[in-house]
Amino acid sequence: MSSTETLPIRSADDVVLVRQAVRTWAVRLGFRLVDQTKLVTAASELARNTWQHGGGGQARIEWVTNGARQGLRLTFTDEGPGIPDVERALQDGYSTGGGLGYGLGGSRRLANEFEIASRAGEGTRVTITRWR
Amino acid sequence: MSPFTPRELSTILQTHQTDILADWLVRQSEAGAPQQSGELRQVSAQFLRLVTDALKDGAGDSVHAPAWTDVRELLEDLSRSRAREGHTPAQTATFVFSLKRPLFDRLQREVNGDRLSGAVWLTTQVLDALGLYTVEVHQKGREEVIARQQTELLELSTPVVQLWDGVLALPLIGTLDSNRTQVVMENLLNRIVETGSRTAIIDITGVPTVDTLVAQHLLKTVAAARLMGADCIISGIRPQIAQTIVHLGVELGTVITKATLADAFKVALGRHHLVVAPSGAA
């Protein structure tokens, strides 16, 4: 078992594959059911964002440790238009692309750690971590 | 002079596996190894194979890295079965530590003078870590039993009671902490599904204080139950708790609250179109 897996996000089917991969990893790491569900749901939101707003990109799933703690770190990157106002994007209900923007704010709530780096015209990278 | 690498150790293990295994088995029986020799031979051979692979793939990684998962699993199984047989953690650790001498002997023959100490050091590090791991696993096993007993105790001390068809009650008693509340609430939601009950009364008469976190968990549970198709009524809110809730600015929204469990039960009956009437017998 390796400690990371990278998947492309280029289509709606890829979003499903990312979900399933994250589920498999979460089960392997022994996450409780509710925590698995939160992580996989966050992954679904972020993967969809990457595909729909970011024009496609990739997801990296990483097994991480912090002392005795074990967790999963998911990183979603795209080379899309980027998010000019990250703070606003993190608020629920905000979205530039039509449809309610629950993706970012919701994902942050579902994760233990959340990081986002994005600038207009420079793509986006979102990293979430959930500890077991 | 290049440092001795894990990959080199892996190669030596692979090349001389038969001899190392034989030597190791002798050491183990000298140390009083508990298993039948056939089984022991199998487990030991398997261990050597897995360690060989782990050293190759996960060169330099700690034994807690994914490359060592198979090795760890083997040690866990060994630890568990020996614990069951009543052996001590130290005895299981001997399984690992008794491999040192055979390996060192082999290294003396295969590695030249200057690099030998580096090789011995690397080997020591790996085997020490693995030996310690078996002790950790023993400890963890014991802790897991205790934790499981605690959760069971928790569930026993906060049982979900079926008051009527479709009406559940969860009488909470004692101080709630965030962790306990989460476990208890998840249990409630599962019982709602299992019993098909669309009303759940959460009674906090027996809870002296509630902090923001617990209040939020309660409200999230109510919201989750609603999403599932059930409604919760919170009863038994004492004056102090009511003050805390207002003071903390926690929004109760549309959650129904009642002073007593009896009042809540009345509401529940009404919702299920049930009425309690005198039987006429006297």
Next chain:
Amino acid sequence: MDRIPILKVGEYLLVTVQVDMHDQLALTLQDDLTREIVRTHARGVLIDISSLDLVDSFIGRMLANIAAMSRVLDAETVVVGMRPAVAITLVELGMSLDGVRTALNVDSGMQLLRHARDAASGDGVQH
């Protein structure tokens, strides 16, 4: 392209979602349901999600859309069988699914649909 089957049960339509839906499948379901409600004059829609181990904002929106559209077509929608882990996650996600009625299982869902229909008909007919 695969689609999720829609069953007619009396005056109601029953949909059982059992697969991990990709977005297109969800959109197709919305369209198919709308069409079927009109075609069969269905008075209600029951969506069984008891097999779903995940409901994200897209699926949540789909459910809300179906509820809204069916209401316009004079039919009620009830979503049944949401799993606790899913419900807890949706709450954390911030989705309240307003406008979507829910019930614990198909039986109580059917009951809800019948009551809703009786209430809506308002002609005082007792059943």
